[in-house]
Amino acid sequence: MIDKNTMIEKLDEKHLMLDRNADPGSTWCFRSWQELFHSGKIQDGTQEAPMTVYLMPDVYWLHDPEDQKIFRGAEGDFLPYEQKISCNWLRLIGLSEHPEEVVIAANKGQSHGCIGNYTMLHFEGDGLYLENLTIGNYCNVDLNYPGDISKNKKKRCAAITQAQLGDVKGDRFYAKNCRFVSRLNLCPICGARRSLYENCHFESTDDALNGNAVYLGCDFDFYGECPISATDGTGSAFLDCRFRIRGHRDRNGADQYFMKGQGTIYVINCRFEDMRDESTDHSRPLWVQWTRYPQPETVCYVYGNDTPIGPAEHTVDLTGKPGLAAFLTEGEATKYNIRNLLCGTDGWDPLGEGKASGKELLPIQLVLNQSMLTLTEEHRSRNVCVTARYFSGEITEKLNLTFEMVGDEEAQLGISLLKQGHTLILSGENDGTGILQGILLARTDTGLMAMAEVAVTPTTRPAPGWIQHPHILWQSGKFVLHYELERKGAEDASLISWELEKDGERQRVSVSRPGVENLEYFPGNEAIGAAVYVQIIPKLNCSLPAETVELCACKEMNANMITNPCQIQTDFSNFPTERQPLIRSGWWTRDFYTPREPLTEWRKWEQKLPDMPWVYRMAGNGCVGAGLMPAIQGVMLFYTFQKEAGNMKTEILLDPAKTFGQGFGSAGQYMDVCVGFDPESMTGPAFRILRSPDISNGVEVFPVYYKNGLTTLPETRRYTAGFVTGCHIETEINNRSLKVHLWTEKELSTGILEYPSDITMETGAVPAGGSMGILHTGTCGGGGWQNTVMLHGIRAQLMD
Numbered sequence: 163m164i165d166k167n168t169m170i171e172k173l174d175e176k177h178l179m180l181d182r183n184a185d186p187g188s189t190w191c192f193r194s195w196q197e198l199f200h201s202g203k204i205q206d207g208t209q210e211a212p213m214t215v216y217l218m219p220d221v222y223w224l225h226d227p228e229d230q231k232i233f234r235g236a237e238g239d240f241l242p243y244e245q246k247i248s249c250n251w252l253r254l255i256g257l258s259e260h261p262e263e264v265v266i267a268a269n270k271g272q273s274h275g276c277i278g279n280y281t282m283l284h285f286e287g288d289g290l291y292l293e294n295l296t297i298g299n300y301c302n303v304d305l306n307y308p309g310d311i312s313k314n315k316k317k318r319c320a321a322i323t324q325a326q327l328g329d330v331k332g333d334r335f336y337a338k339n340c341r342f343v344s345r346l347n348l349c350p351i352c353g354a355r356r357s358l359y360e361n362c363h364f365e366s367t368d369d370a371l372n373g374n375a376v377y378l379g380c381d382f383d384f385y386g387e388c389p390i391s392a393t394d395g396t397g398s399a400f401l402d403c404r405f406r407i408r409g410h411r412d413r414n415g416a417d418q419y420f421m422k423g424q425g426t427i428y429v430i431n432c433r434f435e436d437m438r439d440e441s442t443d444h445s446r447p448l449w450v451q452w453t454r455y456p457q458p459e460t461v462c463y464v465y466g467n468d469t470p471i472g473p474a475e476h477t478v479d480l481t482g483k484p485g486l487a488a489f490l491t492e493g494e495a496t497k498y499n500i501r502n503l504l505c506g507t508d509g510w511d512p513l514g515e516g517k518a519s520g521k522e523l524l525p526i527q528l529v530l531n532q533s534m535l536t537l538t539e540e541h542r543s544r545n546v547c548v549t550a551r552y553f554s555g556e557i558t559e560k561l562n563l564t565f566e567m568v569g570d571e572e573a574q575l576g577i578s579l580l581k582q583g584h585t586l587i588l589s590g591e592n593d594g595t596g597i598l599q600g601i602l603l604a605r606t607d608t609g610l611m612a613m614a615e616v617a618v619t620p621t622t623r624p625a626p627g628w629i630q631h632p633h634i635l636w637q638s639g640k641f642v643l644h645y646e647l648e649r650k651g652a653e654d655a656s657l658i659s660w661e662l663e664k665d666g667e668r669q670r671v672s673v674s675r676p677g678v679e680n681l682e683y684f685p686g687n688e689a690i691g692a693a694v695y696v697q698i699i700p701k702l703n704c705s706l707p708a709e710t711v712e713l714c715a716c717k718e719m720n721a722n723m724i725t726n727p728c729q730i731q732t733d734f735s736n737f738p739t740e741r742q743p744l745i746r747s748g749w750w751t752r753d754f755y756t757p758r759e760p761l762t763e764w765r766k767w768e769q770k771l772p773d774m775p776w777v778y779r780m781a782g783n784g785c786v787g788a789g790l791m792p793a794i795q796g797v798m799l800f801y802t803f804q805k806e807a808g809n810m811k812t813e814i815l816l817d818p819a820k821t822f823g824q825g826f827g828s829a830g831q832y833m834d835v836c837v838g839f840d841p842e843s844m845t846g847p848a849f850r851i852l853r854s855p856d857i858s859n860g861v862e863v864f865p866v867y868y869k870n871g872l873t874t875l876p877e878t879r880r881y882t883a884g885f886v887t888g889c890h891i892e893t894e895i896n897n898r899s900l901k902v903h904l905w906t907e908k909e910l911s912t913g914i915l916e917y918p919s920d921i922t923m924e925t926g927a928v929p930a931g932g933s934m935g936i937l938h939t940g941t942c943g944g945g946g947w948q949n950t951v952m953l954h955g956i957r958a959q960l961m962d
Contacts, residue, residue, distance in 0.1 A: 164257045169216060176211055178203060181218040195222045195266070199247060207251035209289060214253040217295060219263035221305070221313045224282055227269050233276040241326070242276055243284040244268055250287035250332075256294035261341045261363075262308055264295040269318045271301035271325030271346075273829035273855040278763065279347060283328030290335045290354070297350070298343035301325035303365075322346050322367055322858035323829060329353040336512050337362055345385060346370070356504050356554055358512050367409070373425065376503050376553070377403055383437075384418060385409050388453075391944070393425025396527045396553050397462075401489060401498045403432045407448070411438060412821065416451040420471075422944060424460045426527055427452060430480075430489045431496065434469040452476060455782050458533040458601070458613045463526075465489070483609030488524035488553075499524075506554035525550040525558050528610035535588060535602070537577075537618045543589040548604050548612065559584070562607040567616070569600040576618055590618035595652040595704050623652070625700065625708035632698055634715045639725040640684040641715045643696055652702040659738075660715075662692035662748075669749055672736040675778065686730045687803060687960070688748040689719040728960040730801055734790040734953055739776045745842050747804050747932070752776055755798040755937055758844070758871035761830055763941075765795050781947040784887045785817045789952035792938050800841045800935030801958060807929040809896045809961040812837055814936070815954045816889050819947055822859050823883045823917075826940035827949030829855035834866065834937040835902075838895035838929025844871035846930035848937070849893060849902045849923075851885055860917040861885045865900055865925040876925075883910060884919035893934075896961070900927040934958045 166181075173179055173190035180198055184191035192198035198215065207213035224244045225233075235242025256264030270280045282299060298305065300315055302322050307313035326349035327342055335354035341363040342350035348370035350359070357375035364371065367386030373393040381404040382389070390398065407418045417436065420427050436448050450471045452462050464471055465480040480486040490498045501515045502524055531547040550558050565579050565586055576598050580587040592598050598618040605611050632645035647654055658680040660672040671688060674680035685694065694715040700708035721727040743753040754775050756764070775797040780788045790799075803810065814835060818825050826832065832852040839846035847867050854862040864879040888907030893900065905920040936953075943949025 166218065166257075169257065175203065175205070176207060177214045177216070179216045179218065180222060182220045182222070183218070195224055195245070199245065204247065204249050204252070206249055206287070207253075207289070209251055212251040212253045212289065212291070213249055214255060217254065217256045217264045217266075219256070219258045221265045221267050221307060221315075224266065224268045225270070227267070227300075227315055229275070231275075233270055233280065235276075235278060239284075241281045241284070241329075242278040244270075244280070244282050246284045246286070248286040251289035251291075252285070252287060253291040253293070254295060255291075258294055259339070260308070261294050261296050261339055265305070265307065266295060266297045267300055267305060267315075268298075269300040269305075269315065271299065271318070271323040274301055274319050274321075274323055274325075279324040279326055281326040281328060281349065283351070285328065285330040285351065286332060287330075288332040288334050290330055290332060290351070292337040292340050292351070294339050296341040296343060297327045298341070299325040299327055300343075302345040303343055319856060320858070321829070321854060321856050323855070327351060334510055334512075336360070342366075344370075348389075356506060356510065358500065358504060360513075368422065371398065373398055375399075376500060377401065378498060378500060379403065382406065383408055387412065387415070388419045388422035390421045390425070390427075392421055392423030393427060395555055396551050397426030397428065399428040399430070399489065399503060399526075399553065400432055401428075401430045402496075403429075404435065405432065406435045406437045408437045410822065415454060416449040418448075418450045419453055420451075420462075421453040421460075422948070424453060424457050426460070427462045428489065428526065429462070429464050429467055429471060430498075431466040433467070458615050459529075461528070461611050461613060463609075478609060478611050480609055485524065485526070485606070485608035485610055488526045488608075503553040506552075507556060523552060523558070524608065525606075525610065526553050527551045528604060528606060528612040530602075530604060530612045530614050533614050535614050535616045537588070537590040537592075537616070539619065539622055542591060543587055546586040546588055546602070546604075546614065548584050548586065550606065550610065564605050564607075566603045566605075567600045568603060570598055577616060588616065590616070592618040592620045594620055595650075595702075596620065620704040623650075623702060623705040625706045626652075626702050627708075628700070632696075632711055632713060634696065634713055636716075639723075640682050641694060641696070643681045643698070643713075645698070645700075647700055647702065649702060652704050655701050655703040657697075657699040657701060657707075659697050661695045661697065662689055663695065664692040664748070667746070668695075669742065669746075670738045670740075671750075673738050674736065678735050680736050683715070685719055685724050687724070687727060688730060688750070688801075689724065690721050690727060690748065692719055692748070693717050694719060726959070728803070729958065730803075731955070731957045733955045734778060735788075737778065737790060739774045739778055739790070741773070741775055745800070745802055745933075747802050749802060751798065751800040751802065751841060751933075751935070753798050754794065755796045755939070757796075757937075757939060759873065761939060763828065779947070781819060781945075781952055783819045783948060784821045785819050785947065785952040786887060787954075789817065789954045791947055791952050792940070792942060792950050793946070795939065795941045797938050798841070798935060799953075800836070800839070800933045801956075802841070802931075802933040803958075803960045804932035805840075806932050807838060807840075808932040809929060810837060810932075810934060810958060811894045811961060812892070812934045812956070812958040814891045814956050816891070817887045817952045817954065818885055818889065819943070819950055819952070821886065823861065823886050824853055824858050825851060825861040825885045825951075826853035827943050828941070829853050831940040831949075833940065833951065835891050835893060835935075836868075836937065837893045837900065837934045838927075838931060839868070839933045839935065840931025841933050841935065842931075845869050846933075847895060847900045847927040848873075849891070849900070851891075851904075853940075854881065857881060857917070859883060863902075863904060863921060863923065865902070865923065865927065867927065880921060880923065881917040882919065882921045883917040884921060886910065886919075895927065895929050897928055898926065900925050932960070
C-alpha cells in the first residue's frame, strides 16, 4: 500500500504528482492532466535526474468524455494529437502495482469525435519511461474501472475505427507493467529508435503494434488477423510472450497472421492460445503465419514456441544455431539478452544486465540490397550487397557468408555466383524461350538468412515471320482472328486490339494481356453502326515486335448482326484501362472522379493522378484471381447506351478486398451503382454502399438521387454483411421505381453474420439518362488494393 503523504513529502520541481483529490493550489500536485501540462512545470530531465510524474490511482481523461465536438488537431501536424508533450527523460509512474487502476483515457477515433486518425499523445524527447499505468482509447472498448463503477464508461461506438494511443519522437523508450488498450491502430507509443516493453498487456485488432521494438514477458489479446501493419528497420522481437487469439475465424486462411505487409519478426519462447468460441473443425492445429502474402524480404526467426509459425521457407529455426545467443542464454535459468538487442553505440542497458547477459553485439538481421533481381540481355550480371545489422540498426562487417541458388533446376544451372567479400556477383545466361527463375539464399554461420527472387530473361530473337497471314471470319455472332507465327518453341505474345470507328472517332474495345488471348470479339450494343478493326503487333515472348498489321473486319455493323443488340457484357479480361473521359452513345467512359460533396480525407496519400484511373491486376485478401480495380481514390466507370433516359437492368459481380464486410478504408467512403443515369450532368438514381461509422462488420446500403452532382440522401438506411467476396449487385430501373438486390455467393462465418447477407430494396425513382456505371470514392490502401474492390463482370441491358 502506497502512503500518499510519504510520496507528497518527496515532491519537488523534478517530482510532481497527478491526483484528482489534491488540494487546490498545491505547488507540486495537480488534479487533472490538463492542469499538469498547462502549468509549465514539466521541464527536461536528465538520465541521472529525470522529470518524474507520479499518478495516483484514478482515471485521467485527456478531454471531456461527454464532449461531442469534432476534434481536428493542430494545422500542420501529421496526425490529430490531443496532447503534445516535449520533455527529455520524462517518467510517468502509476502509484499502484495494478496498472488497470491508473488510467490515462480518451474516447475518440476516426469519424467518431475526430476527423482523421485520432491520437491521444505525442511525445518528443529521449528517455521516455512509463510504469504501472494504462493508456486506453475507449472509443471502441468499455472502460471498466476496478472497484469503482462510477468511473466506468461505455464505449463511444460499436464500429471499430482508428483510435490511436500515441507516438514518440526520440530514443530509449521503455514501458514496464503497463496496459495499452484500444482496437484498430492501437499505436502503443510507437516511433522511438529503440523501444522496450516489459511485462505489458496489449489488446487490439489490426495495424496496431510497434513494428520496431522488443517485447519481453508481454501478453496480447488479438481481436484482428494482422496486429502489425509491417515491421520497420530490424523488426520486432517477442520474447517469452503470450498471444491470445480472439478474432473471427477465417475459413480460407490462417487463424492468425502477424503482419499485413512484410518485415522481420523474432518469436522466442512464446505461447499461443485460441480463445475463440465459434464452431469450427477443432481437429486442425492452430495455424499461425507471418503474413498472408510473403515476399522475399520477409525472413523471420523462431525458437522454443508451442505453435509452429510459417511459411517454412520464410522461417529460420534458431535451435542449435549460434545466433540464438543474440536473444537468450540458457543455463540453469533462461536469461534474455536485452542488452545485446538494445545497447546500440551508447551502451543502453535498461534492465541493468551488464556483460553477464551473454555474448554481446550479435547481429540479428541479414539484408540484401535487392529482393527482386532480373538479369536482362542488357545486364547479364548484377552486384548483390549483403548487410548484417544489430537490432538497434548498426551495421557489422564481421560476416562469414555462404550463398546458394534453389528452385528451378534450369535457373541453378544458368546462374553463376562469385563471392567478393560482402558482395556477390550474380551472372546468368538464357538461350531458351522462357524466363528462368530461382531463389538466392544468403546465410551466415550464426544462422541468419536473407533471400531474393532471381529471374533471367531469354536472349531476344528477331521479329517472327508469318506461317499463315492474319484473316478474320464471322462465326456464330462473333469475329474470330486466325493467323500463325513462326514460333520455334517460343510462345505467341502478340499484342491484339479490337477497335470501333464511328463518325470519325475511334475507341478501343478489347485488348490483349499476358496469358489472355484476344482472338475473338463478340460485338454488343457498342458496335451498332460502327466499323470494326483489329490491330496485330506480331511478337513472341522472347522476340522483337514485327510491323503492325491492321484489318477491317466489318465496314458497318447492323443491329441484326448482333445477338443481343440492347445488351453489353464484359468480364474485364480484355477490357482497356486507359483514361477515356468522353461520354458517347455506345462508349465506355473511364475517368477520375471527385465528388461535388467532398469527403473529409480526399486523396490524402496520393500526390498526383496516375496515368490510368483503372488497372487490371491480381490482388489478395477478399479479391479472387484478377479483375478491374481503381488505381486511385475517386474513379468512375460508365457505359452509355443512349443519351435519352431509358429503363434498364444491370448486374455487377465484384470482390471487396476487405474480408469482414466493412467495404472501404474509412467511414464515409462509398461506391455508387448508377442506373438510368446522365453522367454529363451527373443526374439520376443510384444505389450507395457506404462504410458506416456505426458498424464494422457490414456496410450501409440505401438509394440516392443525384441532381447536378449533389445527392439527396434518405433518412432510413439498412445494413448488410453481403458486401464481401462473390458479391452480386442487381439493379432494375423503370418509369416508376428502382429495385436493387445485393447478395453474395460466399458462405459467411457465423461470427460476422450479424446482418443479412442477402438484401432487396425498392424505392420510387425514374431514369434520368441512358447510362449505367460506378462511382468509387474509397482509398486504395496498402499495396494499392487492400481497401478497394475488384470488378469481375458487368452485364447491362436496355429495356423497352
